[in-house]
Amino acid sequence: MFEILASPDAWVALLTLTFLEIVLGIDNIVFISIAANKLPxxxxxxxxxxxxxxxxxxxxxxxxxxxxLIGLSNPFYYINTSWLYVGVSWQAVILFLGGLFLIYKSTSEIHEKVELPEHDEDALKAKKITTLSKAIVQIIIIDFIFSIDSILTAVGMTNGIGNKPQDALVLMVIAVVISIVIMMVFANGIRVFINKHPSMQLLALSFLILIGFMLIAEAAHLGHAKVFGQEIGAIPKGYLYFAIAFSLLVEFLNMKLRKKQELVEKHE
Incomplete structure (x- = not known):
């Protein structure tokens, strides 16, 4: 079951996915904290x-x-027109709808964080919590909402990795478990870091837009889609990993530069 961990590509996917799960889980931590803080x-x-x-x-x-559902790769319907051909399977449907959802969710989240930063917190604070059971019910609902984009991100990062269908599932489960354990141990420190550097979360949401487009392209590729006779190819995951790594490097350099400028200004 764990043979996939012998692959360098699997480790790159695992580390990248774990990082994204942690950063994207910050909102989850914040909302859980708001709900929990109303208790004794x-x-x-x-x-x-x-x-x-x-x-x-x-x-x-x-x-x-x-x-x-993604394992159901046999087409159950074919679209064949003068300009479009595609074999529709549950695998392609899940990836396509997942890609659209990630793009929509990411852009709306970016808009709310830039234009309406207090929107979600205010909505949650308005709900009264008096007992532990009520807090847990609210947390379950919050968890489910945040689980959707988390799962779709995991699928986008690992789909097609390994020779066996369960290889990607193993990586996704490991990444989710590691990210949750890290958040449980370092929840406060992670929250402070992200609040101090909000651009990190915006960067992660931007990555989701890339993953969304990749899922849509992969759905079309798996359905052997042809538009005006041209078959749509899948986007190599190496491009995605490079884009994420390069963006993070630039962001860390910016953080270092901003910190240096703050020290200079304080000294002056």
């Missing part, structure tokens, strides 16, 4: 840990469900 202090940490554990369980269940 002795119950807050318990509610946060329960919330993150439920997030992990939900995501693993969704991973198995989505992986099963």
């Amino acid at each position: 202090q002795r119950q807050q940490r318990k509610a946060t840990n329960i919330g993150l554990l439920l997030a992990m369980v939900q995501r693993i269940i969704l991973l198995f469900a989505v992986s099963f």
Whole structure:
């Protein structure tokens, strides 16, 4: 089952996906914290840990469900017109709709974070929580909402990796478990870092737009789609990994430069 971990490509995908899961999980941590903070202090940490554990369980269940649907690769319908040919399968449908959802979710999230930064927090704070059970119910709902883009990101990053259908599933489950454990241990530190450097989360949301386009292209490729006689090819994942690594390098250089400028200004 774990033979896939002998592949360098699998390790690159695993590390990249784990990083994205952590950064994209910051909103989840923030919302869980807001819900937990309405409880007595002795119950807050318990509610946060329960919330993150439920997030992990939900995501693993969704991973198995989505992986099963993606395994249904035989076309059940064909579209054949003068300019378009495509074999429609459940695999292609899931990837195509997932790509559209990621693009929509990412652009709307970027808009809200830039134009309406307090929108989600205000909406959540308006809901009253009086007991641990009510907090957990609200956390389950929050977890489910955030699990969707998390799962689609995992599918986009690992689809096609390995020779066996379960290889990608193994990588996705490992990445989800590692990211949740890291968030449970370093939740406060991660939240402080992201709040101090909000551009990191915007960068991660921008990566989701790339992954969304990649999922759409892969859906068309798996359906052997042809537009005006030209077959649509899949986007090599190496391009995505390079784009993410290069963007992160530039962002870390910017962070270092900003820190240096702040020190100079303080000294002056």
